[in-house]
Amino acid sequence: TALPTTVQAPADVHRVLARCREAVRPALEEAVGRMHPWVGEMAAYSLGWCEVGGAPVAASGGKGVRQALAVLGAEAAGAPAEAGVPAAVAVELVHTFSLLHDDIMDGDPARRRRPTVWKAYGTGPAVLAGDALFALAVETLAAAPGGPQAVRVLSVALSDLVHGQADDLLFATRPWTGPQRVRTDEYRAMAERKTGALLGCAASLGALLGGAAPAAVDALDRAGRHLGIAFQIVDDVLGIWGDPSVTGKPVHGDLRERKKTFPVLAALDSDHPRSGRLAALLDAGEDVEEAAALI
Ligand code: GRG
Numbered sequence: 001t002a003l004p005t006t007v008q009a010p011a012d013v014h015r016v017l018a019r020c021r022e023a024v025r026p027a028l029e030e031a032v033g034r035m036h037p038w039v040g041e042m043a044a045y046s047l048g049w050c051e052v053g054g055a056p057v058a059a060s061g062g063k064g065v066r067q068a069l070a071v072l073g074a075e076a077a078g079a080p081a082e083a084g085v086p087a088a089v090a091v092e093l094v095h096t097f098s099l100l101h102d103d104i105m106d107g108d109p110a111r112r113r114r115p116t117v118w119k120a121y122g123t124g125p126a127v128l129a130g131d132a133l134f135a136l137a138v139e140t141l142a143a144a145p146g147g148p149q150a151v152r153v154l155s156v157a158l159s160d161l162v163h164g165q166a167d168d169l170l171f172a173t174r175p176w177t178g179p180q181r182v183r184t185d186e187y188r189a190m191a192e193r194k195t196g197a198l199l200g201c202a203a204s205l206g207a208l209l210g211g212a213a214p215a216a217v218d219a220l221d222r223a224g225r226h227l228g229i230a231f232q233i234v235d236d237v238l239g240i241w242g243d244p245s246v247t248g249k250p251v252h253g254d255l256r257e258r259k260k261t262f263p264v265l266a267a268l269d270s271d272h273p274r275s276g277r278l279a280a281l282l283d284a285g286e287d288v289e290e291a292a293a294l295i
Contacts, residue, residue, distance in 0.1 A: 020068035023081045024088040028067075031089050031140050035132055042129035046096050046117050062112060066091040066202040073206025073220055084206035086144035090154060091202040093137035098161055098198075100130035105169070113248065141205075150205055157201035164194025171260040176268060176279040182260045184269050188229055191262075196228020236261035240292060255288040267295045 032043050044050045048061025067088035074084025102108075103116040104123055110116060118126035141150045167190040171182050203220035212220075238247045239254035240263055254261050264282070268275045278294040281287055 077210030200224030
């Protein structure tokens with residue numbers, strides 16, 4: 001079966017994301033404007049609002065999925081978009097913080113089609129900018145009506161993010177086969193925490209600030225968590241079979257780096273006769289083309 005090599009979101013998804021980004025932008029700018037000017041510049045750079053060192057770079061912020069979920073969560077509760085804005089600002093700041101620190105941990109040179117913050121400003125400043133974004137997120141949410149409960153919800157997601165990131169880092173140290181191998185259910189738990197927790201938090205915080213009933217807040221949290229697992233699996237699929245001109249990922253880069261991605265773990269979990277050969281190729285780090293054909 002031919003797998004899709006790109007994921008095309010319907011036009012109305014782009015329209016909804018753009019509408020939510022516009023609703024949140026003034027509050028996000030106001031929050032970033034309260035930062036130390038140099039630290040705020042790093043935040044603005046990572047959000048795709050400015051260039052650095054005079055070098056022209058393509059303006060590219062994030063998609064704004066988390067801020068959109070917060071706004072949509074508030075609207076789902078019957079409140080106006082503005083009710084969800086403090087949640088949207090907080091989750092977008094936390095997301096940006098986690099990307100800054102993740103890029104340092106992974107040594108990634110590029111993000112959002114430009115050099116990562118640590119590449120552009122240095123590791124120490126990038127750590128500081130991440131810390132400042134984290135602090136600003138908590139401060140913003142605490143100041144909102146219903147702040148203390150909202151901060152508790154965010155704290156649970158933050159602990160999940162750390163848990164998921166730690167699991168992901170440890171996956172790299174584990175073998176491909178045998179009792180210590182990473183099972184697909186462990187992968188799902190990791191993805192739920194690392195990516196799903198903040199998506200669920202975004203939607204549920206928006207709903208909470210919009211006055212939704214606890215059952216609706218919980219349901220949105222669960223939906224966001226499932227979305228995170230799906231998001232991570234699609235990302236893995238595109239990392240193996242995606243069109244590099246669209247994804248910006250190098251061909252078979254994940255396989256070359258021997259990342260524990262879902263398609264590979266599922267193939268090894270399947271007990272298919274080919275999985276022994278696949279594990280041997282991955283261990284040797286050779287012939288990624290043959291490995292890809294075995295998945
Ligand atoms: C919370 C205290 C604390 C620490 C964080 C660094 C870390 C610990 C966690 C890393 C979490 C991480 C990087 C998860 C991956 C999330 C992900 C799917 C990023 C890509 O999201 P998109 O596609 O990005 O929404 P854009 O660029 O569109 O915003």
